Amino acid sequence: MDAIKVENLTFSYNQEKDVIKNVSFSIPKGSYTTIVGHNGSGKSTIAKLLIGLLEAKSGKIEVLGQQLTEKTVFDIRSNIGIVFQNPDNQFIGSTVADDIAFGLENHCVPQEKMDDIIQNVAKQVHMTKYLNSEPTKLSGGQKQRVAIAGVLAIEPEIVIFDESTSMLDPQGKAVINKEIQKLHDNNNMTVLSITHDMEEVAQSEHVIVLKQGQVVLEGSPKEIFSSGELENMKLHLPFAMSFSQKLVKEGLLSDSRLTLEEVVEELCQLK
Amino acid sequence: MSIKVNKLEHIYSKGTPFEYKALQGIDLEIREGKVTAIIGETGSGKSTLVQHLNGLLIPTAGELEICGFKILPLLKNKDIKKLRKEVGLVFQFPEYQLFEETIERDIAFGPKNFGATEEEAKELVKKVLPLVGLDESYLERSPFELSGGQKRRIAIAGILVLDPKVLVLDEPAAGLDPKGASDMMDLFIRLNKEGKTIILVSHDMEHVMKYCDDVVVLDDGKVKHASDVKTFFEHPEWMVQIGINPPAIIRLKMMLQEKGWNIPADCLDEDTLLEVIRKQVKNHE
Amino acid sequence: MNNVALGRYLPLDSTIHKMDPRAKIAMMFMIIVAVFIPAGFYGYAVIGLTILLCLYLSKLKVGYALRSMKPMIIMMVFLLIVNVLVLKTGYPLLTIGKFSIYSDAIFQTLYIVIRLMLMIICTTILTATTKPLDLTLGIEKILKPFEKIGIPGHIIAMMISIALRFIPTLIEETQRIMNAQASRGVDLENGKLKEKIMAVLSLIVPLFISSFERADQLANAMEARGYNPSHPRTRYKVLKMTTIDYLGMVVSAVCLIVCIVIGVVL
Numbered sequence: 129m130d131a132i133k134v135e136n137l138t139f140s141y142n143q144e145k146d147v148i149k150n151v152s153f154s155i156p157k158g159s160y161t162t163i164v165g166h167n168g169s170g171k172s173t174i175a176k177l178l179i180g181l182l183e184a185k186s187g188k189i190e191v192l193g194q195q196l197t198e199k200t201v202f203d204i205r206s207n208i209g210i211v212f213q214n215p216d217n218q219f220i221g222s223t224v225a226d227d228i229a230f231g232l233e234n235h236c237v238p239q240e241k242m243d244d245i246i247q248n249v250a251k252q253v254h255m256t257k258y259l260n261s262e263p264t265k266l267s268g269g270q271k272q273r274v275a276i277a278g279v280l281a282i283e284p285e286i287v288i289f290d291e292s293t294s295m296l297d298p299q300g301k302a303v304i305n306k307e308i309q310k311l312h313d314n315n316n317m318t319v320l321s322i323t324h325d326m327e328e329v330a331q332s333e334h335v336i337v338l339k340q341g342q343v344v345l346e347g348s349p350k351e352i353f354s355s356g357e358l359e360n361m362k363l364h365l366p367f368a369m370s371f372s373q374k375l376v377k378e379g380l381l382s383d384s385r386l387t388l389e390e391v392v393e394e395l396c397q398l399k
Numbered sequence: 400m401s402i403k404v405n406k407l408e409h410i411y412s413k414g415t416p417f418e419y420k421a422l423q424g425i426d427l428e429i430r431e432g433k434v435t436a437i438i439g440e441t442g443s444g445k446s447t448l449v450q451h452l453n454g455l456l457i458p459t460a461g462e463l464e465i466c467g468f469k470i471l472p473l474l475k476n477k478d479i480k481k482l483r484k485e486v487g488l489v490f491q492f493p494e495y496q497l498f499e500e501t502i503e504r505d506i507a508f509g510p511k512n513f514g515a516t517e518e519e520a521k522e523l524v525k526k527v528l529p530l531v532g533l534d535e536s537y538l539e540r541s542p543f544e545l546s547g548g549q550k551r552r553i554a555i556a557g558i559l560v561l562d563p564k565v566l567v568l569d570e571p572a573a574g575l576d577p578k579g580a581s582d583m584m585d586l587f588i589r590l591n592k593e594g595k596t597i598i599l600v601s602h603d604m605e606h607v608m609k610y611c612d613d614v615v616v617l618d619d620g621k622v623k624h625a626s627d628v629k630t631f632f633e634h635p636e637w638m639v640q641i642g643i644n645p646p647a648i649i650r651l652k653m654m655l656q657e658k659g660w661n662i663p664a665d666c667l668d669e670d671t672l673l674e675v676i677r678k679q680v681k682n683h684e
Numbered sequence: 685m686n687n688v689a690l691g692r693y694l695p696l697d698s699t700i701h702k703m704d705p706r707a708k709i710a711m712m713f714m715i716i717v718a719v720f721i722p723a724g725f726y727g728y729a730v731i732g733l734t735i736l737l738c739l740y741l742s743k744l745k746v747g748y749a750l751r752s753m754k755p756m757i758i759m760m761v762f763l764l765i766v767n768v769l770v771l772k773t774g775y776p777l778l779t780i781g782k783f784s785i786y787s788d789a790i791f792q793t794l795y796i797v798i799r800l801m802l803m804i805i806c807t808t809i810l811t812a813t814t815k816p817l818d819l820t821l822g823i824e825k826i827l828k829p830f831e832k833i834g835i836p837g838h839i840i841a842m843m844i845s846i847a848l849r850f851i852p853t854l855i856e857e858t859q860r861i862m863n864a865q866a867s868r869g870v871d872l873e874n875g876k877l878k879e880k881i882m883a884v885l886s887l888i889v890p891l892f893i894s895s896f897e898r899a900d901q902l903a904n905a906m907e908a909r910g911y912n913p914s915h916p917r918t919r920y921k922v923l924k925m926t927t928i929d930y931l932g933m934v935v936s937a938v939c940l941i942v943c944i945v946i947g948v949v950l
Binding site for chain 1: 815816817845846848849852853856897898901902904905906907908909910911912915916917918919920921922
């Protein structure tokens with residue numbers, strides 16, 4: 129079964145220009161998908177449509193086999209967690225523990241179970257030390273980790289990242305990328321991540337490229353990176369990919385590689 | 400003339416429970432006409448330091464010299480306004496300083512604050528727009544209907560229009576998509592070629608490596624390293640020490656060195672690295 | 685901006701910090717009522733002692749509590765000037781030429797200043813010793829009985845708690861916009877009226893725009909995390925009254941009664 133299935137989705141903010149034009153895609157359960165594209169390509173709009181914060185003009189969205197309607201939206205939200213872009217504007221509690229508890233409270237988790245859940249998810253994102261800290265005392269990356277803990281707490285099957293690393297410094301980015309990978313590998317969650325970060329795209333399984341509200345390309349990271357389409361759109365390739373392409377041209381490598389580790393490994397065999 | 404910082408200290412909320420010593424004795428010289436990167440972790444004192452450069456903050460102890468101005472502790476100085484015309488400071492997410500109905504009026508706001516007449520200000524706006532890659536058709540538009548990247552250009556134009564000698568930018572590419580970010584950096588390099596001294600607070604080592612001349616590393620309110628960019632990237636251990644992830648090419652180099660490859664320290668660009676790798680593979684054959 | 689002491693939580697480990705927010709709100713309510721009873725300087729002495737006791741138990745520094753009054757100083761000076769110019773009753777204290785300062789002017793000002801001081805210290809102790817979320821939880825619980833008559837206690841509490849949560853963020857933001865505009869030559873202190881109006885606008889407009897954006901994103905985040913004001917919710921924090929809470933309320937009640945008695949006798 130597909131975790132998310134989108135059919136002929138069209139959306140416009142003010143009846144003028146369609147921001148999303150007849151978009152269809154499906155995301156298999158347990159997969160890790162990234163959506164890339166420029167600012168204004170409609171990426172974040174898709175995220176908002178998927179969790180019912182915006183209403184489509186036409187088309188259909190199915191989450192775990194259930195069609196998204198006004199009636200099902202609350203149900204569906206208990207199965208989708210989302211981490212937004214701005215770390216500050218999604219931190220609702222006055223401390224880390226309170227913020228993680230916010231989702232639990234909304235989903236009516238009994239009070240006596242909350243402490244264990246909070247401890248457990250804080251541990252997963254390495255924030256146990258900060259449970260009583262206020263948001264102003266945390267870095268952007270730490271706030272995003274709290275947001276992830278908040279998602280983990282309600283145990284959804286699907287988690288969406290809406291440019292969650294774009295306001296972070298490279299350290300924060302790297303940490304959050306690792307956490308995202310862990311959600312997929314260890315927690316068996318279906319991950320959908322909207323991102324500019326090509327290092328993250330490289331670690332995903334499936335990539336959807338969006339341009340002016342339309343899906344222009346879909347495939348594995350390697351297929352996407354090798355297609356030449358990203359360069360046309362002035363999106364950078366990850367360094368490992370662009371450099372290994374050069375090595376291939378020089379006849380030093382048999383095929384382009386997604387990570388530096390793979391490049392090094394193969395080069396060492398040649399030496 | 401270069402910018403000289405001498406034993407600069409800054410303490411926030413002195414004498415309260417929130418007292419915090421952000422800078423503890425900064426000694427530094429920033430070269431005129433160059434692009435200097437200031438790097439360091441969050442809380443290392445970068446923002447505090449750059450706010451001294453145009454007198455938004457006054458040192459608690461020590462002094463600095465910039466564009467012929469001397470900034471000393473306890474200084475209450477009318478000259479500070481003049482200094483702000485010479486040193487343009489662009490904060491993080493500067494699009495949040497836009498407030499006027501039209502782009503023309505928003506950019507003209509600065510010059511008028513510094514005493515320009517309506518006509519003079521309008522003239523200056525017309526001159527500055529192409530610098531940030533926008534044309535006159537934007538003049539009458541509202542800044543709020545633009546995209547994020549364009550808004551940021553307008554905000555930067557609002558500082559550039561003052562024609563500062565030194566331009567200080569705090570994370571100017573943060574939150575932009577990759578194309579927006581590299582366009583933004585190209586803009587600063589162009590301004591630098593026209594003679595402006597650029598100071599860049601950045602987390603992005605790829606940008607530092609590609610665009611900057613000098614690097615200053617702050618750690619815990621002190622200068623940890625200050626050198627030209629080449630020397631800096633020849634010592635990747637400096638980055639590792641303060642928890643900064645080196646650029647991908649340096650990481651690749653370090654990984655290869657670890658596996659016993661002989662890669663000279665000054666090999667910093669893709670073509671040289673490619674050449675070095677090819678030689679060692681070929682030698683083996 | 686960072687020096688603002690009013691309304692800020694100070695994480696210390698004290699008896700008052702550990703008290704139930706409901707008890708603290710009730711105590712503050714009783715003491716403020718006591719302040720408004722015309723019990724003269726004797727009454728203020730009783731209230732002052734009670735507040736000093738709380739201050740001591742809360743481990744807050746007296747200087748800190750006093751500093752929270754900084755924003756009020758201008759108002760107090762203004763009050764003094766008005767009273768000195770207007771009130772001409774009581775006996776003259778000081779005569780310069782034709783102009784005399786009368787005793788009532790001074791006493792009247794002192795009354796108001798002392799009242800204000802007592803109330804401000806009282807609220808400072810409450811906010812400095814109670815986490816914003818506990819405070820709102822306390823308000824929510826206190827308002828609970830009124831939900832039957834249509835006062836949505838939990839929504840009011842949520843609103844207050846979000847407002848409190850965003851105060852530091854907004855202060856930071858204001859500071860940043862002030863700095864940004866200062867870098868464009870804005871001078872909030874000097875300049876003609878027209879320039880000053882522009883300066884204030886250049887601060888307020890961006891602040892409004894970013895606040896609306898924040899509010900929008902926050903609403904999205906809350907909704908996405910399953911918040912629905914009309915749905916039942918469980919609560920993470922559970923409040924529990926202990927001996928010290930009852931003791932505190934008794935002390936404040938005694939203070940209030942003593943003030944009433946003094947007021948009646950006088």
